[in-house]
Amino acid sequence: MRPGSPVSGSPIRQDEKIEHPEGPHLPGLLAATAACRGAEEPAGTSLTRAGEPGTAFFLIMDGRARVEVSEQKQGRLGPGDFFGEMRLLDREPRSATVVAETGIRLLVIDRRNFWTLLVEVPRLTHGLLVTLPRRVRQAEHSPNA
Helix, strand or coil: CCCCCCCCCCCCCHHHHHHCCCCCCCCCHHHCHHHCEEEEECCCCEEECCCCCCCEEEEEEECCEEEECCCCCEEEECCCCEECHHHHHHCCCCCCEEEECCCEEEEEEEHHHHHHHHHHCHHHHHHHHHHHHHHHHHHHCCCCC
16 A cells, blocks of 8 residues: 555445444444445554545444554544544644554545535534544643643
């Protein structure tokens, strides 16, 4: 995978996207399947890299990922969690490196479809608005912030 590029992978079937349990942060997103494509990556794959450009938003279907903001600031993501939204919202370089800890299956949404989904799927917008401040607060209260 080229750094900063969307993850490549096999397509996820339409019915699989709809039947998969919806994540706690983004109920309703999986019903908007036309804007999503599937990807699978093995453990150890860098999904995003801090400081690099990116063109996609990611929603984890299965598997786990590690988020690395710095050596002191790390976190974990699992099914239903998402990442990559900050780059698409502010067009600044990626703020974190995300690495697959296990084999991982993702829904990948490119920049154009991301903005369309924000309008067409209000629950996605709500999920982002709830999650972003929580992430900022966690970073502010981190021991080495």
